[in-house]
Amino acid sequence: MDMPQPNARIIARKSSILALLSQVLPPDAVIGDPAETRAYECDALAAYRCQPLAVVLPRTTEEVSAVLRICHAEGVPVVPRGAGTSLAGGSMPTEDAVVMGLARMTRVIETDYENRFIHVETGRTNLSVTQAVEAEGFFYAPDPSSQLACAIGGNIGMNSGGAHCLKYGVTTNNLLGVRMVLMDGTVTTIGGPWDEPGSLDLLGVVCGSEGQLGVVTEAWLRILPKPEGARPVLVGFAENEVAGACVADIIRAGVLPVAIEFMDRPCIEATEAFAKAGYPDCEALLIIEVEGSEAEIAEQLAKIKEIALRHNPVEFREAQDEDQARRIWLGRKSAFGAMGQINDYMCLDGTIPVSSLPYVLRRIGEMSAEFGLGVGNVFHAGDGNMHPLILYNANKPGDLALCEAFGAEILKLCVEVGGCLTGEHGVGIEKRDLMVVQFAPVDLEAQMRVKDVFDPQWLLNPAKVFPLAVSAGRRDAVTTGPGASPRTPGIFEDRKCQA
Amino acid sequence: MQTHFTEAQLADPGVARANEILRSCVHCGFCTATCPTYQVLGDELDSPRGRIYLIKDMLEAGRPADAQTVKHVDRCLSCLSCMTTCPSGVHYMHLVDHARVHIEKTYRRPWVDRMLRNVLAFVLPHPGRMRLALLGAKIIRPFRRLLPDARLRAMVEMAPKTIPPVSRNDDPQVFAATAPRRMRVALLTGCAQKALNTDINDATIRLLRRLGCEVVVAKGQGCCGALTHHMGKEDQAHSAAAANIHAWMAERRGAGLDAVVINTSGCGTTVKDYGHMFRNDPLAADAAEIAGLAKDISEVLAQIGLPQGAPREMRVAYHAACSLQHGQQIKSAPKDLLKRVGYEVVEPADSHLCCGSAGTYNLLQPEISAQLKARKLATLEAKAPQVIAAGNIGCMMQLGSGASVPVVHTVELLDWATGGPMPRALHESA
Ligand SMILES: Cc1cc2nc3c(=O)[nH]c(=O)nc-3n(C[C@H](O)[C@H](O)[C@H](O)COP(=O)(O)OP(=O)(O)OC[C@H]3O[C@@H](n4cnc5c(N)ncnc54)[C@H](O)[C@@H]3O)c2cc1C
Ligand code: SF4
Ligand code: SF4
Numbered sequence: 001m002d003m004p005q006p007n008a009r010i011i012a013r014k015s016s017i018l019a020l021l022s023q024v025l026p027p028d029a030v031i032g033d034p035a036e037t038r039a040y041e042c043d044a045l046a047a048y049r050c051q052p053l054a055v056v057l058p059r060t061t062e063e064v065s066a067v068l069r070i071c072h073a074e075g076v077p078v079v080p081r082g083a084g085t086s087l088a089g090g091s092m093p094t095e096d097a098v099v100m101g102l103a104r105m106t107r108v109i110e111t112d113y114e115n116r117f118i119h120v121e122t123g124r125t126n127l128s129v130t131q132a133v134e135a136e137g138f139f140y141a142p143d144p145s146s147q148l149a150c151a152i153g154g155n156i157g158m159n160s161g162g163a164h165c166l167k168y169g170v171t172t173n174n175l176l177g178v179r180m181v182l183m184d185g186t187v188t189t190i191g192g193p194w195d196e197p198g199s200l201d202l203l204g205v206v207c208g209s210e211g212q213l214g215v216v217t218e219a220w221l222r223i224l225p226k227p228e229g230a231r232p233v234l235v236g237f238a239e240n241e242v243a244g245a246c247v248a249d250i251i252r253a254g255v256l257p258v259a260i261e262f263m264d265r266p267c268i269e270a271t272e273a274f275a276k277a278g279y280p281d282c283e284a285l286l287i288i289e290v291e292g293s294e295a296e297i298a299e300q301l302a303k304i305k306e307i308a309l310r311h312n313p314v315e316f317r318e319a320q321d322e323d324q325a326r327r328i329w330l331g332r333k334s335a336f337g338a339m340g341q342i343n344d345y346m347c348l349d350g351t352i353p354v355s356s357l358p359y360v361l362r363r364i365g366e367m368s369a370e371f372g373l374g375v376g377n378v379f380h381a382g383d384g385n386m387h388p389l390i391l392y393n394a395n396k397p398g399d400l401a402l403c404e405a406f407g408a409e410i411l412k413l414c415v416e417v418g419g420c421l422t423g424e425h426g427v428g429i430e431k432r433d434l435m436v437v438q439f440a441p442v443d444l445e446a447q448m449r450v451k452d453v454f455d456p457q458w459l460l461n462p463a464k465v466f467p468l469a470v471s472a473g474r475r476d477a478v479t480t481g482p483g484a485s486p487r488t489p490g491i492f493e494d495r496k497c498q499a
Numbered sequence: 500m501q502t503h504f505t506e507a508q509l510a511d512p513g514v515a516r517a518n519e520i521l522r523s524c525v526h527c528g529f530c531t532a533t534c535p536t537y538q539v540l541g542d543e544l545d546s547p548r549g550r551i552y553l554i555k556d557m558l559e560a561g562r563p564a565d566a567q568t569v570k571h572v573d574r575c576l577s578c579l580s581c582m583t584t585c586p587s588g589v590h591y592m593h594l595v596d597h598a599r600v601h602i603e604k605t606y607r608r609p610w611v612d613r614m615l616r617n618v619l620a621f622v623l624p625h626p627g628r629m630r631l632a633l634l635g636a637k638i639i640r641p642f643r644r645l646l647p648d649a650r651l652r653a654m655v656e657m658a659p660k661t662i663p664p665v666s667r668n669d670d671p672q673v674f675a676a677t678a679p680r681r682m683r684v685a686l687l688t689g690c691a692q693k694a695l696n697t698d699i700n701d702a703t704i705r706l707l708r709r710l711g712c713e714v715v716v717a718k719g720q721g722c723c724g725a726l727t728h729h730m731g732k733e734d735q736a737h738s739a740a741a742a743n744i745h746a747w748m749a750e751r752r753g754a755g756l757d758a759v760v761i762n763t764s765g766c767g768t769t770v771k772d773y774g775h776m777f778r779n780d781p782l783a784a785d786a787a788e789i790a791g792l793a794k795d796i797s798e799v800l801a802q803i804g805l806p807q808g809a810p811r812e813m814r815v816a817y818h819a820a821c822s823l824q825h826g827q828q829i830k831s832a833p834k835d836l837l838k839r840v841g842y843e844v845v846e847p848a849d850s851h852l853c854c855g856s857a858g859t860y861n862l863l864q865p866e867i868s869a870q871l872k873a874r875k876l877a878t879l880e881a882k883a884p885q886v887i888a889a890g891n892i893g894c895m896m897q898l899g900s901g902a903s904v905p906v907v908h909t910v911e912l913l914d915w916a917t918g919g920p921m922p923r924a925l926h927e928s929a
Pocket of ligand 2: 547
């Protein structure tokens with residue numbers, strides 16, 4: 001993966017930069033020893049790595065602001081990092097960058113059940129948000145498979161989704177407001193627990209901005225009352241096409257399950273070998289979950305069953321109790337781990353219209369043969385979000401390049417059939433150079449102008465999202481080093497960011 | 500993950516195993532979420548994924564361990580919560596064990612560290628020396644604030660106020676079953692445990708006999724090797740383990756042995772891993788056989804079955820020792836047994852988190868340990884129990900030094916409910 005030349009002047013000034021950072025942070029919050037910074041060189045896309053200049057671990061918004069002010073004045077790039085579970089290399093640093101890890105900012109600031117929101121610091125993990133409110137019968141809806149570990153800050157960065165987002169929407173649909181620190185240290189609040197009619201939807205701009213616009217330190221999130229009950233069914237099919245058609249029919253019939261998950265044969269086999277969930281031996285299977293009262297569940301399941309049976313499934317399994325429900329989900333939840341047992345994998349994330357699912361799966365199968373690399377598909381089928389997992393051997397020279405080429409072809413295929421490059425994992429470094437496949441130059445220019453407004457020096461999360469060639473002019477234009485467009489030192493301000 | 504070992508490096512079986520483990524890690528980061536030290540410190544370097552990375556780097560470079568890597572590996576509790584969480588089956592335990600041996604061989608610790616570790620390795624595995632040390636600690640206790648090192652203070656503070664007399668039950672002998680005989684089992688009587696608390700073995704023996712087990716305290720057995728193993732002192736650990744293997748195999752080949760029963764779960768995890776420890780040793784087959792026979796007391800009791808008891812008016816907070824829940828993946832058996840004999844069983848929030856005892860950890864890393872202890876006590880006491888039960892002496896000492904209710908071993912409660920005496924800790928608090 002191409003990366004811009006690191007700024008040698010910054011690297012040469014490492015020790016003085018560390019000294020400045022140490023003035024505003026306690027000793028255990030500044031990491032500069034190369035033996036220690038190495039562990040921060042990548043996220044869950046471990047194929048791409050780059051050791052950062054330093055790592056800082058602030059505990060408060062004030063510390064975040066103080067660090068950013070220094071980095072801004074010194075022209076040092078900053079890479080925000082939540083839990084580092086990005087599959088797109090979103091939190092991979094550059095050699096001249098300071099990684100800003102937010103894992104120490106995990107407080108719950110306020111919960112308001114009457115008005116259904118929770119106010120948290122963004123280093124808090126997704127699952128622990130739900131854990132904080134579940135005793136009161138509430139939950140936070142977006143549920144990435146990585147929810148145990150991924151942080152709210154990363155979820156906002158990537159506008160993450162999950163299996164249950166078919167019904168509840170992704171992060172952006174559940175985010176009420178953020179407290180964000182701009183690159184120059186300005187602390188600003190966008191949105192909040194109360195509706196703000198009339199203002200520009202800046203929150204929508206921030207959510208999914210992949211750490212390009214500011215460091216989000218706090219968030220107000222919508223919490224929802226837990227549904228009375230939920231029940232999954234598992235349906236096995238002899239052909240991918242038929243499974244795809246079944247999904248399309250369910251959606252068309254107006255039934256709204258909370259989740260429709262799809263797994264193909266390679267994935268089913270890997271999962272069975274590893275997690276032994278007792279899945280049927282078939283080409284494709286769907287896990288469909290519905291929610292509500294007992295009567296609602298029964299009604300929806302009856303409809304789904306009727307539609308599914310029209311497609312001659314090889315198996316229709318309805319969970320009779322908690323344990324069976326758990327077993328139905330077990331395989332799906334173990335899918336990534338199971339594929340990882342076979343070989344290294346690269347997890348893609350493209351979105352396609354549900355109707356082209358059979359065609360896309362067939363093409364992926366053909367390409368798999370052409371490239372000579374195995375691939376398994378897990379898939380949020382309800383909203384057309386695909387996750388092909390390409391298997392390769394990281395220790396075999398040339399395999400990664402082959403895998404990348406294969407991945408690029410799959411993503412191009414997604415765009416070709418009317419879908420897009422990413423459903424929920426974001427662009428990061430992985431899909432950066434493919435942005436030109438989906439966006440015309442004017443589109444990219446418009447997106448870059450948004451970044452110009454928030455981060456005029458282009459210091460935040462460098463070399464991501466925008467193809468290097470496209471952003472070159474902007475990145476080169478900013479003069480770096482001491483004295484470059486210094487920020488007038490002002491009082492610590494917390495102002496509304498308004499258009 | 501990609502690794503960069505040379506063929507020559509891979510010829511070393513330890514490195515080969517490390518490579519296998521590193522290759523199976525996909526760097527997903529799930530394990531960070533349930534790691535106690537990451538919860539407390541919030542630095543990836545103090546998380547499993549970070550440690551795996553540090554270890555990978557150290558081993559690949561084939562260089563001596565550096566101070567930073569040692570610091571973060573030393574902070575690992577070996578609680579193995581990460582192994583329970585990992586969706587990819589990464590065997591962190593074997594990796595960190597290997598790293599500790601590498602550290603011990605290539606890194607020269609500051610002399611205070613070295614002295615403390617050597618003292619612990621000299622004292623803990625030997626009940627006689629341990630008793631002397633406890634006595635010493637008792638004498639120093641009033642002056643502990645004068646000690647120059649937080650770790651020394653922690654050691655003195657940890658020592659119990661009363662030191663039990665030697666129990667003759669721990670001598671080599673055979674206890675006949677007091678009910679029709681169903682099994683013949685060896686009991687690992689332990690090392691440090693014997694000096695700290697003799698009630699656990701006494702209760703275990705009574706209970707097993709009552710259930711039809713002939714209980715053997717085999718001649719020649721001693722410390723399981725875990726304490727020194729976790730300090731990377733490979734040779735000491737191996738010779739302790741080998742002595743046990745010889746002792747138990749002699750019984751197995753003699754009068755026969757259906758199980759090796761262990762009531763200190765920290766030891767259980769290690770004995771169950773003897774097969775791996777000796778995989779390249781002439782003792783391999785015997786070691787694997789013993790590992791297969793090793794059972795936690797709760798496993799054996801679940802297998803034999805306890806009589807159903809009438810409800811008892813006692814709420815027990817069950818503290819899951821990491822070596823049981825993560826190391827041996829024994830989660831429900833102890834709770835089921837307690838419920839079966841009539842106790843009300845409650846569990847604290849975040850039960851997967853370690854209490855900070857972790858073998859010698861509370862002595863060597865007192866600050867982190869104290870934070871974990873405080874968290875654990877708060878979650879346990881939130882359940883308003885009358886007694887706390889755990890299956891590991893380390894946890895019992897750790898929690899007992901701060902809990903407002905008595906802390907006992909699970910077997911003591913089971914023994915009491917099935918005809919044995921009331922546990923001493925309950926007596927004393929009554
Ligand atoms: C096994 C596995 C399964 C996954 N399943 C899903 C899934 O089902 N759905 C899904 O959507 N994703 C999934 N992911 C991807 C990943 O977990 C998400 O992208 C997640 O939101 C990343 O969160 P994080 O805290 O780890 O962020 P990081 O990886 O640390 O960062 C992600 C991005 O957000 C930015 N960022 C982080 N924190 C902040 C902040 N405070 N302010 C500004 N920018 C910030 C970073 O710079 C980076 O660009 C999965 C990942 C793995 C490994
Ligand atoms: S959970 Fe397992 S695979 Fe994932 S980073 Fe941790 S050890 Fe590696
Ligand atoms: S063994 Fe425990 S302390 Fe060590 S890395 Fe794993 S979870 Fe963390």
